[in-house]
Amino acid sequence: MASARTWRYNVFPSFHGGDIRKTFLSHLRKQFNSNGITMFDDQGIERSQTIAPALIQAIRESRISIVVLSKNYASSSWCLNELVEILKCKDVVMPIFYEVDPSDVRKQTGDFGKAFKNSCKSKTKEERQRWIQALIFVGNIAGEHSLKWFVCFRSTNFGAFF
Amino acid sequence: MIEKIAKDVSDKLNATPSKDFDAFVGLEFHIRELSSLLYLDYEQVRIVGICGPAGIGKTTIARALQSLLSSNFQRSCFMENVRGSLNIGLDEYGLKLDLQERLLSKIMNQKGMRIEHLGTIRDRLHDQKVLIILDDVNDLDLYALADQTTWFGPGSRIIVTTEDNELLQKHDINNVYHVDFPSRKEALEIFCRCAFRQSSAPDTILKLAERVTELCGNLPLGLCVIGSSLHGKTEDEWEILIRRLEISLDRDNEAQLRVGYDSLHENEQALFLSIAVFFNYKDRQLVMAMLLDSNLDVEYGLRTLANKSLIHISRNEKIVMHNLLQHVGRQAIQRQEPWKRHILIDADEICNVLENDTVSIPRSKLNHIVKIHRSYILCSRFLTFVIFFQDARIVSGISFDISRIGEVFLSERAFKRLCNLQFLRVFKTGYDEKNRVRIPENMEFPPRLRLLQWEAYPRRSLSLKLNLEYLVELDMEGSLLEKLWDGTQVSYHKFISLMMLYIFSLYSDVSTLTSGLHSAPCKSQEDVFVKFMVFKETSGSVKCYKSRRIGSESLPEFSRASFLLFLSA
Numbered sequence: 001m002a003s004a005r006t007w008r009y010n011v012f013p014s015f016h017g018g019d020i021r022k023t024f025l026s027h028l029r030k031q032f033n034s035n036g037i038t039m040f041d042d043q044g045i046e047r048s049q050t051i052a053p054a055l056i057q058a059i060r061e062s063r064i065s066i067v068v069l070s071k072n073y074a075s076s077s078w079c080l081n082e083l084v085e086i087l088k089c090k091d092v093v094m095p096i097f098y099e100v101d102p103s104d105v106r107k108q109t110g111d112f113g114k115a116f117k118n119s120c121k122s123k124t125k126e127e128r129q130r131w132i133q134a135l136i137f138v139g140n141i142a143g144e145h146s147l148k149w150f151v152c153f154r155s156t157n158f159g160a161f162f
Numbered sequence: 163m164i165e166k167i168a169k170d171v172s173d174k175l176n177a178t179p180s181k182d183f184d185a186f187v188g189l190e191f192h193i194r195e196l197s198s199l200l201y202l203d204y205e206q207v208r209i210v211g212i213c214g215p216a217g218i219g220k221t222t223i224a225r226a227l228q229s230l231l232s233s234n235f236q237r238s239c240f241m242e243n244v245r246g247s248l249n250i251g252l253d254e255y256g257l258k259l260d261l262q263e264r265l266l267s268k269i270m271n272q273k274g275m276r277i278e279h280l281g282t283i284r285d286r287l288h289d290q291k292v293l294i295i296l297d298d299v300n301d302l303d304l305y306a307l308a309d310q311t312t313w314f315g316p317g318s319r320i321i322v323t324t325e326d327n328e329l330l331q332k333h334d335i336n337n338v339y340h341v342d343f344p345s346r347k348e349a350l351e352i353f354c355r356c357a358f359r360q361s362s363a364p365d366t367i368l369k370l371a372e373r374v375t376e377l378c379g380n381l382p383l384g385l386c387v388i389g390s391s392l393h394g395k396t397e398d399e400w401e402i403l404i405r406r407l408e409i410s411l412d413r414d415n416e417a418q419l420r421v422g423y424d425s426l427h428e429n430e431q432a433l434f435l436s437i438a439v440f441f442n443y444k445d446r447q448l449v450m451a452m453l454l455d456s457n458l459d460v461e462y463g464l465r466t467l468a469n470k471s472l473i474h475i476s477r478n479e480k481i482v483m484h485n486l487l488q489h490v491g492r493q494a495i496q497r498q499e500p501w502k503r504h505i506l507i508d509a510d511e512i513c514n515v516l517e518n519d520t521v522s523i524p525r526s527k528l529n530h531i532v533k534i535h536r537s538y539i540l541c542s543r544f545l546t547f548v549i550f551f552q553d554a555r556i557v558s559g560i561s562f563d564i565s566r567i568g569e570v571f572l573s574e575r576a577f578k579r580l581c582n583l584q585f586l587r588v589f590k591t592g593y594d595e596k597n598r599v600r601i602p603e604n605m606e607f608p609p610r611l612r613l614l615q616w617e618a619y620p621r622r623s624l625s626l627k628l629n630l631e632y633l634v635e636l637d638m639e640g641s642l643l644e645k646l647w648d649g650t651q652v653s654y655h656k657f658i659s660l661m662m663l664y665i666f667s668l669y670s671d672v673s674t675l676t677s678g679l680h681s682a683p684c685k686s687q688e689d690v691f692v693k694f695m696v697f698k699e700t701s702g703s704v705k706c707y708k709s710r711r712i713g714s715e716s717l718p719e720f721s722r723a724s725f726l727l728f729l730s731a
Contacts, residue, residue: 010175031168037175064174066167092174092233096167 011039012062012090014082019070024098051081059085064092067138069100074108074116077123080131087134095138106139108132174233183226187351187361187382188344192223193230199337200227200319202234207311209320211330214341216486217383217419220323223341224295227321231293235318238293239269243443243482244303255280258306265307269294280306284313291317298485299324304333349380356389356471370400377407378418383471383484387422390471419490422472431494432504433463434472437483438491439505439561440585440613446479451634452585452612456558505559505585512562515554516576559585564598571600583608584632587615 011032015025032039040058059065065086073079086093097105104110108117116135120128183189199210212220225240232238241264262283267275269292277283292314296307299322308320322335330338344352353375354363363371378388388407392400406421426434433453441449446464453460464481467473474482483491495505506512557580564570577583586608588599597620607614612634 011171027164028167031164032171035168035172037168037171064171066171094171094174 007063008061009040009058010037010063012059012065012086013039013068014065014079014086015068016070016073016076016079019072020068020098024068051078051085055082056085060089062090064094065090066094066096068096068098069105069112069138070098071100071111072115073100074112074131074135075119077119080116080119080134083134083138084130087137093138093141095141102139105135108135183222183229186219186222186226187348187355189223189226192219192339192341193226196223196227196339199339200231200321202231202317202319205316207314207316207318207320208337209308209311209322209333209335211335211338212321212323212341213327213330213338214325215381216325217381217484218341218343219382220341221297224297224321224323228293228295231319235293236291236315237269238295239265240295240297241265241268241307242297244296244299244307254302257302261303261306265294283307284310287314287318288312290315293319293321295321295323297323299329301329301332304329308333343380344382346375346380349378349382349385350375352382352385353378353389356386357392359393367397367400370397370404373404374400374407377404381418383486384418384422386471387487388418390469391422391425393469416486416490416493419487420493422470423487423490423494426466426470426472429458430463430466433458433460434467435491435495435505436559436585437467437473437481438488439495439507440559440587441481442483442488443480446475446481448635449481456584502556504556505561506557507561507563509563509567512560513567513570515557515560515580516572517570554579555582558582559587561585561587561589563589563591565590567598569598569600572602572605574602574605577606577608580608582610584610585613586611587613588619589615589617 013025013028015021029039029041040062042055042058059082067083067086095102095105100112101110104112107113116131120131196210196212201208212224214220221242228238228240244261258280259277262280263275263277266277266283266286267273270286294308294314296303299307304322308322311318311320314320322330324330327338327340343349350363350372351361354361354371357371358364362368374388374392375385378385388403392403395403403421403425406424407418423431423434436453437449441452449464450460464473464475468475472483472487474484476482492507495503495507500511506515560580560583597618599620601621610632612632615635
């Protein structure tokens with residue numbers, strides 16, 4: 001049986017700051033606050049190529065993780081490394097496909113794919129392979145575990161919604 | 163949209179690996195064995211059986227599985243007590259519809275769902291990855307709820323628990339986990355968890371604990387009941403119980419459960435028997451209302467029974483007694499001397515009581531008869547009922563299974579004699595249309611009736627006098643009933659309020675109740691647990707359809723249906 005442990009955060013969000021920090025994520029945070037769901041806040045952690053120890057710590061101390069896959073998510077190797085780390089240690093991962101088709105994530109095609117290819121330049125083959133594996137995995141969670149999320153996010157236009 | 167995400171996240175957070183099952187000895191092993199049978203990576207639908215004798219822990223294993231696995235599925239539901247809660251008044255098709263309605267309501271999380279045909283389950287679920295647990299099923303349940311794997315979306319898992327391996331074979335369920343009895347070591351640990359609330363016994367009492375475990379056999383339920391009954395007891399009391407266990411000649415598993423019952427105080431025994439016969443799977447509040455002014459401290463009694471592992475109060479406040487313990491209760495009633503019985507369950511005995519007008523015999527003479535004919539009494543039904551009549555006044559409950567009796571003509575005065583009868587249940591355990599109970603024109607119901615449940619009641623109206631003053635639950639499923647009373651018509655609001663009066667008097671005053679009923683939705687109604695009849699218009703004629711739980715959500719539905727409720731002036 002899983003040993004009982006206490007978590008510091010309910011949710012660890014992984015996202016591309018430029019795409020959604022000011023919009024979608026801030027709405028999500030507001031809603032979570034009112035529902036009593038705690039979410040890790042990365043303000044103040046310095047961005048760099050390698051993933052910061054403080055982030056790894058936060059991932060480990062969060063009960064579940066939400067990965068918001070937006071158009072430019074894969075353009076940041078920081079995001080991709082974070083994703084690999086999340087998949088390594090989290091049982092419950094909920095992907096949200098934000099104006100992105102899950103199959104583009106799986107196959108690294110479309111705009112999402114273009115951004116990804118850019119990030120892959122000057123990376124070792126191993127590193128690339130790790131990222132691809134991770135994207136295939138989250139891309140598949142959609143069909144497998146969270147079909148309804150996939151449906152509702154594809155069929156609505158967020159711009160109109162807010 | 164954002165709200166929906168927050169809700170989904172919240173649901174996921176609630177699905178934490180629970181600690182509820184940590185005390186279940188050997189669970190890890192069961193789960194490991196089952197996970198290879200469930201084969202969660204497999205994309206097709208899979209039905210898995212859990213098979214084993216009553217009391218071995220099938221339901222607990224299934225519950226643990228649900229709590230561990232449900233987050234991997236889009237929807238999940240646990241259908242408890244499937245076999246025990248059948249609505250007997252319906253024919254086979256109706257039963258199947260009823261079962262599917264319940265499953266769909268539960269899994270869609272939408273109360274009171276109505277379906278019109280048996281294909282609905284497939285229509286709604288074929289594209290969903292679901293986890294469904296059917297606890298304690300029979301043949302019909304399986305046909306109704308899990309006949310074909312194509313009903314459910316890819317990756318779905320259906321888990322079925324039963325005592326009957328042949329049933330699984332018949333339905334081609336080949337992935338079956340047979341739950342084994344615990345080893346001696348595990349048995350001791352189960353016992354210790356109940357007796358000491360820890361996994362091993364203190365050294366001073368270890369020898370006694372081992373001795374008791376040995377006497378108990380290795381049925382987990384029995385170990386729990388005996389262990390809990392010894393919690394916090396002195397060594398002397400242990401010795402007494404050990405002697406009692408040694409004396410009980412038959413070493414079958416029920417023997418230990420019987421010892422658990424025997425070691426209760428008289429009041430708790432009475433409560434135990436009422437639950438076993440009338441109130442299993444009923445809401446706690448309802449039972450409290452039923453037993454109000456019964457001289458029992460019901461709240462305390464329930465707590466004691468729960469502490470002794472004889473009942474279990476579920477998360478939604480239902481009182482659940484294991485069917486093996488229910489059986490022990492019924493046996494305990496049969497072991498009582500006939501003239502001391504407060505609850506009657508034997509169909510022949512009840513026929514005698516309800517059919518005959520007998521002259522009562524003075525007690526002094528009665529004792530005489532008893533002395534002289536002691537040897538006869540055991541075998542002579544005649545004497546049994548003569549003696550029984552002497553104390554018809556002590557009878558508080560009748561549970562009358564009419565499926566195996568010949569015709570019975572109720573006597574006009576039958577219920578008059580049973581002036582303290584509070585709980586009356588008449589039911590069939592099989593479906594047939596034959597009416598076996600003939601009711602005279604002028605019969606009166608007992609004045610203190612609290613529970614009146616009469617499946618397939620044979621008349622069109624309750625023309626008999628029924629005192630509403632004490633009535634808590636009226637349940638006439640599948641009966642011919644078209645109206646309740648001849649006389650003045652009252653609105654159904656008034657009717658419900660009368661029915662609920664006694665439940666509400668427990669915690670709030672009646673005025674809030676009656677006003678609340680007219681303006682749904684109303685918070686207080688959610689606490690109301692009265693079964694109520696819905697008359698559904700079918701092809702011009704009005705039929706009593708089924709009972710529904712009253713809650714704010716179902717109220718609009720009520721008002722759309724047509725009602726014919728009458729109350730005598």
